[in-house]
Amino acid sequence: LLNSVTWSVLKEWKHTVDAATKNTIVYVEDYSDCGSRFSIRDCNERFELPSVKANYDDPYLLVGVGVAKFSGSGRYLATRSDSAPSVIWVWDMEDLSLSSLIVHQAPVVFP
Numbered sequence: 001l002l003n004s005v006t007w008s009v010l011k012e013w014k015h016t017v018d019a020a021t022k023n024t025i026v027y028v029e030d031y032s033d034c035g036s037r038f039s040i041r042d043c044n045e046r047f048e049l050p051s052v053k054a055n056y057d058d059p060y061l062l063v064g065v066g067v068a069k070f071s072g073s074g075r076y077l078a079t080r081s082d083s084a085p086s087v088i089w090v091w092d093m094e095d096l097s098l099s100s101l102i103v104h105q106a107p108v109v110f111p
Contacts, residue, residue, distance in 0.1 A: 001077075001096070011096045015065065015081040015089055016049075025100040036105065049103065051084045067110045080108055 001011040013019060020026065026041040055061065062082040069078050076099060077091040085107035092099040 013079075013089075013091060013098070015079070015084065015087075019089075019098045020101060021097065024098050026103065027100065028103045029105050031105060038102075049084050049101075050086050069110060080110070 001013075002008065003010050027038040028041050029036050029038050064082060065079050066082040066085075067078075067080040070076070070093075071078070075093050077093060079089045079091065081087065081089070086104045088102040088104070088108055089098060090100045090102065091097070
């Protein structure tokens with residue numbers, strides 16, 4: 001996150017499971033006979049985020065945060081890392097912390 005006047009770094013976030021704190025809510029998409037639904041997972045439990053292995057021979061390799069969108073109020077920032085395309089990271093701009101993780105079964109595509 002950059003200061004819009006000085007272009008200095010205000011905050012830098014890591015897109016790792018270690019960024020989750022006890023206040024982070026983790027939603028995980030599950031499939032059942034009734035369709036998909038989200039369950040809440042305790043972030044104190046150890047879990048792995050779904051990720052894709054980078055092919056460094058690919059000339060179109062995407063690395064880093066590929067999408068970042070602010071909420072309408074500007075309070076939240078949703079990001080998607082290219083190394084974990086099925087995970088949405090929701091950052092709280094008031095206290096600059098990770099608010100929630102939303103783990104989907106398939107890669108998330110933003111319009």
